[in-house]
Amino acid sequence: MRHDHIISAKQLSRADIEAVLDHAADIAADPAAYADRHADTLLGMLFFEPSTRTKMSFTTAMKRLGGDIVDMGSVESSSVKKGESLADTVRVVEGYADALVLRHPMEGSAKMASEFVDVPLVNAGDGAGQHPTQTLLDLYTIRENAGFDDLTIGIMGDLKYGRTVHSLAHALTNVDAHQHFISPESLQLPRSVRYDLHQEGAEVREHTALEEILPELDVLYVTRIQRERFPDESEYRAVAGQYQIDTETLEAAKDDLTVMHPLPRVDEIAHDVDDTDYATYFEQAHNGVPVRMALLDLLLEAHQ
Amino acid sequence: MRHDHIISAKQLSRADIEAVLDHAADIAADPAAYADRHADTLLGMLFFEPSTRTKMSFTTAMKRLGGDIVDMGSVESSSVKKGESLADTVRVVEGYADALVLRHPMEGSAKMASEFVDVPLVNAGDGAGQHPTQTLLDLYTIRENAGFDDLTIGIMGDLKYGRTVHSLAHALTNVDAHQHFISPESLQLPRSVRYDLHQEGAEVREHTALEEILPELDVLYVTRIQRERFPDESEYRAVAGQYQIDTETLEAAKDDLTVMHPLPRVDEIAHDVDDTDYATYFEQAHNGVPVRMALLDLLLEAHQ
Amino acid sequence: MRHDHIISAKQLSRADIEAVLDHAADIAADPAAYADRHADTLLGMLFFEPSTRTKMSFTTAMKRLGGDIVDMGSVESSSVKKGESLADTVRVVEGYADALVLRHPMEGSAKMASEFVDVPLVNAGDGAGQHPTQTLLDLYTIRENAGFDDLTIGIMGDLKYGRTVHSLAHALTNVDAHQHFISPESLQLPRSVRYDLHQEGAEVREHTALEEILPELDVLYVTRIQRERFPDESEYRAVAGQYQIDTETLEAAKDDLTVMHPLPRVDEIAHDVDDTDYATYFEQAHNGVPVRMALLDLLLEAHQ
Numbered sequence: 001m002r003h004d005h006i007i008s009a010k011q012l013s014r015a016d017i018e019a020v021l022d023h024a025a026d027i028a029a030d031p032a033a034y035a036d037r038h039a040d041t042l043l044g045m046l047f048f049e050p051s052t053r054t055k056m057s058f059t060t061a062m063k064r065l066g067g068d069i070v071d072m073g074s075v076e077s078s079s080v081k082k083g084e085s086l087a088d089t090v091r092v093v094e095g096y097a098d099a100l101v102l103r104h105p106m107e108g109s110a111k112m113a114s115e116f117v118d119v120p121l122v123n124a125g126d127g128a129g130q131h132p133t134q135t136l137l138d139l140y141t142i143r144e145n146a147g148f149d150d151l152t153i154g155i156m157g158d159l160k161y162g163r164t165v166h167s168l169a170h171a172l173t174n175v176d177a178h179q180h181f182i183s184p185e186s187l188q189l190p191r192s193v194r195y196d197l198h199q200e201g202a203e204v205r206e207h208t209a210l211e212e213i214l215p216e217l218d219v220l221y222v223t224r225i226q227r228e229r230f231p232d233e234s235e236y237r238a239v240a241g242q243y244q245i246d247t248e249t250l251e252a253a254k255d256d257l258t259v260m261h262p263l264p265r266v267d268e269i270a271h272d273v274d275d276t277d278y279a280t281y282f283e284q285a286h287n288g289v290p291v292r293m294a295l296l297d298l299l300l301e302a303h304q
Numbered sequence: 305m306r307h308d309h310i311i312s313a314k315q316l317s318r319a320d321i322e323a324v325l326d327h328a329a330d331i332a333a334d335p336a337a338y339a340d341r342h343a344d345t346l347l348g349m350l351f352f353e354p355s356t357r358t359k360m361s362f363t364t365a366m367k368r369l370g371g372d373i374v375d376m377g378s379v380e381s382s383s384v385k386k387g388e389s390l391a392d393t394v395r396v397v398e399g400y401a402d403a404l405v406l407r408h409p410m411e412g413s414a415k416m417a418s419e420f421v422d423v424p425l426v427n428a429g430d431g432a433g434q435h436p437t438q439t440l441l442d443l444y445t446i447r448e449n450a451g452f453d454d455l456t457i458g459i460m461g462d463l464k465y466g467r468t469v470h471s472l473a474h475a476l477t478n479v480d481a482h483q484h485f486i487s488p489e490s491l492q493l494p495r496s497v498r499y500d501l502h503q504e505g506a507e508v509r510e511h512t513a514l515e516e517i518l519p520e521l522d523v524l525y526v527t528r529i530q531r532e533r534f535p536d537e538s539e540y541r542a543v544a545g546q547y548q549i550d551t552e553t554l555e556a557a558k559d560d561l562t563v564m565h566p567l568p569r570v571d572e573i574a575h576d577v578d579d580t581d582y583a584t585y586f587e588q589a590h591n592g593v594p595v596r597m598a599l600l601d602l603l604l605e606a607h608q
Numbered sequence: 609m610r611h612d613h614i615i616s617a618k619q620l621s622r623a624d625i626e627a628v629l630d631h632a633a634d635i636a637a638d639p640a641a642y643a644d645r646h647a648d649t650l651l652g653m654l655f656f657e658p659s660t661r662t663k664m665s666f667t668t669a670m671k672r673l674g675g676d677i678v679d680m681g682s683v684e685s686s687s688v689k690k691g692e693s694l695a696d697t698v699r700v701v702e703g704y705a706d707a708l709v710l711r712h713p714m715e716g717s718a719k720m721a722s723e724f725v726d727v728p729l730v731n732a733g734d735g736a737g738q739h740p741t742q743t744l745l746d747l748y749t750i751r752e753n754a755g756f757d758d759l760t761i762g763i764m765g766d767l768k769y770g771r772t773v774h775s776l777a778h779a780l781t782n783v784d785a786h787q788h789f790i791s792p793e794s795l796q797l798p799r800s801v802r803y804d805l806h807q808e809g810a811e812v813r814e815h816t817a818l819e820e821i822l823p824e825l826d827v828l829y830v831t832r833i834q835r836e837r838f839p840d841e842s843e844y845r846a847v848a849g850q851y852q853i854d855t856e857t858l859e860a861a862k863d864d865l866t867v868m869h870p871l872p873r874v875d876e877i878a879h880d881v882d883d884t885d886y887a888t889y890f891e892q893a894h895n896g897v898p899v900r901m902a903l904l905d906l907l908l909e910a911h912q
Contacts (some may be wrong), residue, residue, distance in 0.1 A: 035344045040643045042671055052376055053396065056348075060374050060400040063346055068372070068676070070668050072660055084872035087879075092661065092871060095894030096668040263396060264388035271391075286399025339648045356680055357700065360652075364678050364704040367650055372676070567700060568692035575695075590703030 002302055005114040005121040006295060008130040009167050014174050021140050024287075024294035034065055034293060038300055041067035044097030046090065047124070048075050048104040053263065053285065054124050054133075058101050061292035070096050087116045094119050099300060102126075120299040128163055134262065135167040137291040138221070139175070141284040145258040146218040148175040154213055156182040157223035157243055157268060159189045164262045165223060166193050173202035180217070182207045184239045187225065210243070214252050220245075221260045222268050246270035250278055260284050306606055309418040309425040310599060313439040313471050318478050325444050327598035328591075338369055338597060342604055345371035348401030350394065351428070352379050352408040357567065357589070358428050358437075362405050365596035374400050391420045398423050403604060406430070424603040432467055438566065439471040441595040442525070443479070445588040449562040450522040452479040458517055460486040461527035461547055461572060463493045468566050469527060470497050477506035484521070486511045488543045491529065514547070515556065523562045524549070526572050550574035554582055564588050610910055613722040613729045614903060617743040617775050622782050629748050632895075632902035642673055642901060646908055649675035652705030654698065655732070656683050656712040661871065661893070662732050662742075666709050669900035678704050695724045702727050707908060710734075728907040736771055742870065743775040745899040746829070747783070749892040753866040754826040756783040762821055764790040765831035765851055765876065767797045772870050773831060774801050781810035788825070790815045792847045795833065818851070819860065827866045828853075830876050854878035858886055868892050 003011065012020075027034055043062040047055055059069050072093065086109060093100060094117045102110050103124040110123035110130070125131040142151065153172060159165050159181050169189075172179055179202060181189055188206060189197075197204050207213050214220070225243055230236035244267060250257065261269055261281040273279050307315065316324075331338055347366040351359055363373050376397065390413060397404060398421045406414050407428040414427035414434070429435040446455065457476060463469050463485050473493075476483055483506060485493055492510060493501075501508050511517050518524070529547055534540035548571060554561065565573055565585040577583050611619065620628075635642055651670040655663055667677050680701065694717060701708065702725045710718050711732040718731035718738070733739040750759065761780060767773050767789050777797075780787055787810060789797055796814060797805075805812050815821050822828070833851055838844035852875060858865065869877055869889040881887050 032344070040640070040672075042668060050377075050380070056374050056376060056397065056400050060346060063372050063374070064344075068671050070664050070671070072664065073658075076658070082872045083874045088872060091890045092893045093664065095890065096664050096897060264386045264392060266387045282395045282399065285396045289400060336648070354681075354684070360678050360680060360701065360704055364650060367676050367678070368648075568690045568696060570691045586699045586703065589700045593704060 003299070004303070005110075005123075006132050006299065007111050007114060007121075007123045009132040009135040009171050010130070012132070017136070017139060017171065017174065020136055020291065020294050020298065021143055023298060024140055024290040025144070027293050027297075028287075028290040031064060031290070031293075034297070036066040037297060038062070039066040041065070041099070041300060042097045043067060043069045043296070044093045044100040045069050045071040046093060046100060046102045046104075047072065048102075050074070051103050051125060054103065054288075057285075057288035058122075058124065058133075058292055060289050061296055064289060065293055065297060086113055090117050090121075099296065099303075120303050122295065122299070125163070130167060131163055132167065133288070133292055133295060134164055135171050136295065137284065137288045138164070138168050138260065138262070139171055140291050141260060141280060141287050142219055142258070144287075145280055146256075148177070151175070151177040151218055152180070152216050153177050153219040153221060154180040154182055154210070154217045155221045155223070156210060158187045158225045158229065159183045159223075160187045161226070161229065162223050165221075166190075168221070169193065169197055169202070169204075170200065173197060173200045177203075179204050180207060180213045181205070182210050182213065182243070184208065184225075184243070186239070187229065210245070210249070211252065214249075215254065217253065217257055219258045219260060220253070222265075223262060224264075224266060224268055244268050244270065245273065247272045247276060250276070253278070307603070308607070309414075309427075310436050310603065311415050311418060311425075311427045312434040313436040313475050314434070316436070321440070321443060321475065321478065324440055324595065324598050324602065325447055327602060328444055328594040329448070331597050331601075332591075332594040335368060335594070335597075338601070340370040341601060342366070343370040345369070345402045345604060346400065347371060347373045347600070348397045348404040349373050349375040350397060350404060350406045350408075351376065352406075354378070355407050355429060358407065358592075361589075361592035362426075362428065362437075362596055364593050365600055368593060369597055369601060390417055394421050394425070403600065403607070424607050426599065426603070429467070434471060435467055436471070437592070437596055437599060438468055439475050440599065441588065441592045442468070442472050442564065442566070443475055444595050445564060445584060445591050446523055446562070448591070449584055450560075452481070455479070455481040455522055456484070456520050457481050457523040457525060458484040458486055458514070458521045459525045459527070460514060462491045462529045462533065463487045463527075464491045465530070465533065466527050469525075472525070473497065473501055473506070473508075474504065477501060477504045481507075483508050484511060484517045485509070486514050486517065486547070488512065488529075488546070490543070491533065514549070514553070518553075518556050519558065521557065521561060523564060524557070525564045526569075527566060528568075528570060528572055548572050548574065549577065551576045551580060554580070557582070611907070612911070613718075613731075614740050614907065615718050615722060615729075615731045616738040617740040617779050618738070620740070625744070625747060625779065625782065628744055628899065628902050628906065629751055631906060632748055632898040633752070635901050635905075636895075636898040639672060639898070642905070644674040645905060646670075647674040649673070649707070649908060650705045651675060651677045651904070652701045652708040653677050653679040654701060654708060654710045654712075655680065656710075658682070659711050659733060662711065662896075665893075665896035666732065666741075666900055668897050669904055672897060673901055673905060694721055698725050698729070707904065707911075728911050730903065730907070733771070736769075738775060739771055740775065741896070741900055741903060742772055743779050744903065745892065745896045746772070746776050746868065746870070747779055748899050749868060749888060749895050750827055750866070752895075753888055754864075756785070759783070759785040759826055760788070760824050761785050761827040761829060762788040762790055762818070762825045763829045763831070764818060766795045766833045766837065767791045767831075768795045769834070769837065770831050773829075776829070777801065777805055777810070777812075778808065781805055781808045785811075787812050788815060788821045789813070790818050790821065790851070792816065792833075792850070794847070795837065818853070818857070822857075822860050823862065825861065825865060827868060828861070829868045830873075831870060832872075832874060832876055848876075852876050852878065853881065855880045855884060858884070861886070
């Protein structure tokens with residue numbers, strides 16, 4: 001893999017993706033072997049909006065590689081409040097760190113910021129844009145649990161606004177998965193995403209009910225349907241209730257179905273699923289560490 | 305000592321307590337010997353309410369053992385705001401860390417959370433519930449300065465609402481201390497605590513004036529009387545003023561009296577006491593480091 | 609250099625300053641040689657007001673020396689809110705750390721705090737008072753780019769309220785610089801600062817237009833003119849516009865002019881200057897790391 005910055009999962013070829021996942025698997029198999037790999041490395045953390053989970057996961061990844069972080073802290077306490085531009089902020093912080101992680105509410109901000117710095121920059125989410133490390137950890141979890149060969153995956157919930165879902169769908173096309181999208185009509189894939197997927201040669205089918213397709217699935221990826229998307233509470237409840245799963249729902253599934261969720265969940269997956277072999281969402285969250293360790297290691301090695 | 309989680313001081317036998325305090329004393333005597341003891345260990349910090357002092361002390365303890373922390377940051381910036389349950393949060397963070405420290409406003413939360421994780425969890429305060437490491441550092445400070453043999457201790461101030469005080473009282477019963485409680489009538493020990501202490505065989509006496517008992521004390525543990533407990537300012541001032549100490553008050557005390565306070569203080573202890581040999585409250589705060597180092601070391605060793 | 613605490617640039621002799629800058633230059637030339645120099649050292653970070661840049665820079669400096677930090681976090685989450693005095697806070701945190709960095713809104717607070725602790729304390733800004741490490745990194749940047757011999761420097765912008773400027777002016781007097789101050793009349797140097805500079809034997813001239821002096825300058829130090837200083841927007845715009853520079857402005861300058869700015873900038877320096885050889889403000893920010901490494905190293909070595 002040879003990239004200076006990781007801005008979007010789309011920039012990664014299938015070979016790039018396999019390289020990251022293979023390296024992540026090696027790391028997960030023997031993390032102690034990597035404990036001093038980047039002992040004097042500082043990772044600059046620029047989180048312009050809160051994202052505890054992603055921040056903790058990157059922090060853990062860097063520290064598990066022997067390095068450390070330098071954190072900008074919250075925007076409220078930063079120079080941004082004094083009117084500093086993103087370009088200036090990243091150029092200053094570049095002087096403190098050997099690589100940067102950027103989370104920013106504005107789509108395209110990671111790409112723009114990367115043009116001002118010489119150290120590797122990883123996009124940790126830019127508004128409605130990309131969040132490539134989430135996609136990589138999703139792919140890693142899928143590959144470890146179901147494999148990419150002849151993979152049939154269902155993606156359910158809010159497919160309209162979910163950045164996670166759009167990124168994942170593009171990447172799954174890359175590995176020739178059979179993709180099923182399950183959602184209420186009002187939250188179906190945006191036309192533009194559907195169009196792009198078709199252009200890329202994706203095999204895509206859409207459903208409004210999980211039961212139509214559940215028995216065929218190797219992986220069911222559940223996302224949250226947000227209350228704010230609906231004009232009133234009763235409409236939300238009526239719709240959301242149809243896209244919640246519990247152990248009863250899963251009786252119709254294959255025995256080795258893998259259930260994933262990007263978390264946090266609210267009530268899309270009942271707690272009785274947690275103790276079944278289907279439940280892979282906590283493992284999925286934990287996989288963020290070896291995947292981000294792998295990505296940071298590859299970027300830092302390539303940059304030296 | 306063999307515990308998976310440290311939820312309450314009550315779970316610790318006298319032998320457990322002595323083991324922690326002995327180990328803390330060893331560490332305090334030669335901290336450099338422990339500087340690399342847990343070099344690749346990450347401690348997950350889950351503070352659902354602010355507590356700077358406790359957080360800094362645990363952070364220092366982990367770093368003085370050669371390890372590092374992964375911090376959730378403030379609740380405002382976390383997944384909790386999106387409606388995530390505590391059980392989900394700890395199961396995710398368990399994937400990042402080798403042990404967890406939890407501070408949460410809800411009584412019983414630490415016990416509940418501990419049931420969802422496999423790594424050791426230490427309760428750093430759960431609302432009106434327990435705060436076992438505060439109790440341990442108090443005991444350490446008492447043992448180092450006055451010893452447990454034939455110990456006479458006075459605990460003064462807000463005995464009604466003070467979690468610190470209730471925990472300490474139970475632990476002191478364990479070491480057969482003669483306990484004197486000094487407070488205004490409106491802030492006396494709750495009936496339930498007094499009842500429990502009697503059941504445990506504690507030797508307890510209550511006073512409304514410090515002068516009644518001061519000359520007999522080996523240790524005087526002062527706590528803050530909070531303004532909010534009183535209907536009006538004048539009543540507060542009248543009461544609080546009687547439970548403040550200065551060098552003049554202490555003329556009636558033994559020469560080797562140890563004055564403690566969990567800090568922060570406001571005006572319960574006059575600043576002229578700071579320069580006397582009585583003042584042990586800053587040392588007490590500092591003792592949190594070796595005590596928490598000892599506890600983390602014992603937990604991590606037992607967990608391996 | 610032999611100081612217990614660094615409170616003000618004024619306490620440093622020319623020899624002290626040269627010692628810090630020489631050591632910083634050594635570190636900048638071979639940072640890897642210092643990567644484990646203070647491996648078990650913890651730096652206590654007490655920021656009573658936000659200052660991302662300074663905090664990141666000190667954090668980086670300590671970590672590049674192999675050490676780590678213990679951070680009090682924001683005042684909102686600290687014991688300060690419960691009414692704790694600064695003297696008590698520093699005496700507690702002294703028990704966690706091997707040195708302290710203090711930022712506080714109250715002038716004189718760093719001096720006061722330093723009297724209560726035995727570990728080295730560095731003032732990272734005390735209100736309208738001092739910010740000695742900013743002055744040192746400014747001097748380092750000037751020395752590296754223009755040298756101190758026969759130095760002619762222009763300082764432009766808000767000279768009335770700018771703490772940075774006053775500190776720098778005193779230090780420049782120490783190295784016999786020819787100092788030119790360029791500002792609107794309403795934002796000229798305060799009488800007291802001008803008086804002090806004259807007492808110290810400074811060579812000072814004041815201007816209202818940059819063009820009067822620009823061709824003679826080796827260094828142009830630009831500071832921000834704050835909107836809040838003006839009664840209305842239009843007056844602000846009229847004045848501020850005269851103290852903004854771009855590549856056109858700089859055509860009248862020497863080829864090897866060094867343009868500095870303490871950052872963050874808003875629009876005092878046009879972005880087209882960034883790509884010229886004049887632009888030294890990002891380098892200046894980055895210089896904070898070796899300068900603070902040098903200062904911490906000297907303090908810690910002297911304290912042992």
